[in-house]
Amino acid sequence: MGSGSFLKVLAKNFDILAGPLVSLAYPLYASVRAIETKSQVDDQQWLTYWVLYSFITLFELTFAPILEWLPFWPYGKLFFNCWLVLPCFNGAAYVYEHFVRPMFLNRQIVNIWYVPRKDKLSKPDDVLSAAEKYIELNGPEAFEKLISKSSKPSNFRSRRLSVLQEAKADRTGKAERESWGENPFYDKSYRH
Numbered sequence: 001m002g003s004g005s006f007l008k009v010l011a012k013n014f015d016i017l018a019g020p021l022v023s024l025a026y027p028l029y030a031s032v033r034a035i036e037t038k039s040q041v042d043d044q045q046w047l048t049y050w051v052l053y054s055f056i057t058l059f060e061l062t063f064a065p066i067l068e069w070l071p072f073w074p075y076g077k078l079f080f081n082c083w084l085v086l087p088c089f090n091g092a093a094y095v096y097e098h099f100v101r102p103m104f105l106n107r108q109i110v111n112i113w114y115v116p117r118k119d120k121l122s123k124p125d126d127v128l129s130a131a132e133k134y135i136e137l138n139g140p141e142a143f144e145k146l147i148s149k150s151s152k153p154s155n156f157r158s159r160r161l162s163v164l165q166e167a168k169a170d171r172t173g174k175a176e177r178e179s180w181g182e183n184p185f186y187d188k189s190y191r192h
Helices: 002-012 014-036 040-062 073-085 091-106 126-138 140-151 155-180
Strands: none
Touching (some): 040 073, 126 140
């Protein structure tokens, strides 16, 4: 009766017991052996495994509340790690070559927050099409009234124009002074 209950406990907790052995202990041992050999193939295999293991761990930490509700997750993770670790499958190299490496070499990042614009406004003349649409909806008189409102200078615009005009005048004055050449009566050390 003692050995039967031990086997039941072992079978029920197989994923908890085998997980660290498959995911950490054997890869750690194999990585140390790979460092000591001169072959770069096994170095690449185990470095690739550790990169993928990091991705799995980050995924697990990010989605922990969801993964707790999936009863098959620990077993799926164990089988996936076995596929990555065991040299007969060479899964780490496969996943790296087909998924991770192209993502980092191509550097084509997908923006999941991108919302495409409507076809009508995706033309290069968006302002013209928007003006035409406004005229269709409100009529040409309303458009003229809108244009006349926008052509009145506001305080900010008039101040901004004066700053631009001052900068232009300053540039032209400086250019004129430079074109005059050296003035023998001008004392450079004198400040106003």
